[in-house]
């Protein structure tokens with residue numbers, strides 16, 4: 621079971637990232653122009669295709685693929701999927717398009733962050749022919765047929781090459797990583813602040829502008845639907861701000877990445893009321909601490 625209906629004409633696909641349920645979602649908008657928003661890791665390609673098959677959508681039916689940004693859990697499978705989805709046009713931010721056309725730099729940068737062993741589990745992204753991609757600037761309107769349309773909105777901060785997707789008529793917002801990690805069952809929010817191109821100020825300003833969109837529901841990649849829209853957006857802005865401050869304080873006292881990650885894991889565990897966090901939550905926390913430290917060192 622990969623596909624779950626989450627809103628009018630929208631299904632969530634569990635990509636079973638590294639074999640794990642409920643950690644990385646992609647979304648499908650159904651109708652005359654089936655649209656895939658986010659793709660999962662390259663190693664999740666078959667899960668995404670299986671989810672579409674559950675919905676009776678053949679790869680050749682898909683018209684639009686929207687990798688919200690180039691991080692490997694969102695765009696890793698985009699190239700392999702685009703190869704299968706022969707009639708699909710790919711929409712991505714103008715700063716994402718060059719990396720999707722040639723993922724070499726992206727893979728090098730991710731290998732520095734995660735190491736060879738983990739990269740092998742994520743799988744290698746395939747290039748997407750430039751002729752199949754349309755670059756998104758500040759905003760782009762896309763008609764999805766049968767009275768539904770989407771606006772792709774530049775959503776920098778988590779990464780400069782990110783877009784969120786608003787379904788205009790139903791006010792459903794596919795947030796990409798503009799909002800924090802809200803794993804089901806984890807009763808708190810983890811900031812999504814990875815290296816290498818985090819800008820926490822832009823992230824907070826993206827969250828603020830998303831608050832003005834009048835969204836009725838947030839579809840988050842990590843993981844699922846939230847209808848407490850303002851609470852999630854406010855918690856994201858507050859957490860990003862407090863983590864930057866607290867990580868800066870600890871780093872200034874000479875704490876290492878591992879020390880700070882341990883401290884933040886304890887904090888999240890306390891907030892969630894659980895003694896032992898799942899491994900993917902621990903990895904997310906460590907990656908977010910790493911991103912804040914990288915940002916601080918660049919802006920020292």
Ligand SMILES: [Zn+2]
Pocket residue numbers: 689691694778779797
């Ligand atoms: Zn990301």
